[in-house]
Amino acid sequence: MKLEGARVLVTGGGSGIGRHLVERLLADGAEIAVLELDAARCAELADAAGGKVRAVSCDVSDAAAVDGALQNLFDTGFEPDVLVNNAGVIHSEPLVNLLSRGDKVHSREAWRRVIATDLDSVFFVTSRVVERMLAKRIKGVVISISSIAAGGNAGQSAYAAAKAGVNALTCTWAKELGAMGLRFVAIAPGFFDTPSTRAALSEAVLTRLQQQIPLRRLGELESLYLAVRHAIENDYLTGTVLEVDGGLVL
Ligand SMILES: NC(=O)c1ccc[n+]([C@@H]2O[C@H](COP(=O)([O-])OP(=O)(O)OC[C@H]3O[C@@H](n4cnc5c(N)ncnc54)[C@H](O)[C@@H]3O)[C@@H](O)[C@H]2O)c1
Structure with a gap:
């Protein structure tokens, strides 16, 4: 798909990775809704x-809110060619915290919040957008921002499960909807310098982490933009997870 003139819907475009994607897509001639x-x-x-x-x-973890916001966008003439499912929260917590004085088990509230924000949202937004693409005969692309934590990461039960779910949905939808000309790609970042990374990890952990990354540094947001552009422009790419991680394997 040609990027210039493409209509791109980005979730969570207000900060971090999403914000960078919005700015770069706009500069390269896409029309954007967030x-x-x-x-x-x-x-x-x-x-x-x-x-x-x-x-x-819009809270993309709320199905009714998603339906309303999307209908409003469609009614006012925004027909997405590309969806970027980016909104998400990073959460780290052990399954059982032996040092805790209260309940030692991973917070159930945190589990629900992370699964809702990082996985339910992808299902809610994609299902409605794909329905619309099919109705309008748009051969669209759905790009979902996953994480290398999807392969399993100690201390990130909910986050890893949500992102593994995102990868599974990407492959499932690629198989289910490929015949209609729709493509689905997941992008799995390693560690990038964003407010959410800095909120989730201490300076000491970040320093240690950088020593484990073969390229010895956190990722720059521009490399994620290049992956998104590749996913939009390469018409034979679908059902795959692009890892952009400086060589880090968790
Ligand atoms: N930062 C990293 O190193 C990193 C690594 C791997 C994956 N990711 C993934 O990239 C995506 C973006 O992360 P980021 O680091 O830019 O985070 P961020 O916190 O900087 O930005 C996330 C944005 O999403 C919005 N958002 C959160 N919940 C929402 C909801 N329910 N509805 C609508 N918007 C919502 C936030 O308000 C924020 O503007 C996430 O899916 C995250 O899991 C990030």
Whole structure:
């Protein structure tokens, strides 16, 4: 698919990876809409882009909110050619914390929140967008931001399970909908320098981590943009997980 003129819907485009993708896609000639939880980030994004980005405040883990926001976008003429499922939260917690004085077991509330934000959202948004692409005969591309944690990462039960689910959905939908001309690609970043990485990991852990990465540094957001552009432009790419991780294997 040609990127210039493509209509791209990005979830969680208000910060970090999503924000970088929005800015770069826009610079390369795509038309952008964003579904973002944080209303202040939506307003700031729309402002910064001089009104060129349609930023809609929406919790993508809430099926009814997703249905409403998408219907509104469709009704007002935004027909996505590309969906980037990017919204997500990173969460680290052991399955059983022997040092805890209270309940030692992984918080059930945190489990639900992470699965809802990182996996349910991909199902809710993709199903409605694909329904629309099929109705409009758009041979679209769905790109989902996964993580190398999907292969299993100590201390990240919920996050690893959610991202493994995202990879499974990508392969499932590629098989189910390939005959209709739709493509599905997951991109699995290693560790990138974003607010969520800095919130999840201490400076000491980050330093140790960088020594384990073969390229000896955190990723730069531009390499994720290059992967997204490749997924959009390469018409024979589907049902795969592109790992962008500086060679790190967890
Ligand atoms: N940062 C990394 O190193 C890294 C590594 C691997 C995977 N990822 C994945 O990349 C994606 C983006 O991560 P990031 O580091 O840019 O995070 P971030 O916290 O900087 O940005 C995430 C954005 O998503 C929004 N968001 C969160 N929950 C939402 C919801 N329910 N509805 C709508 N919007 C919501 C947030 O408000 C925020 O603007 C996530 O899926 C994350 O799991 C990040």
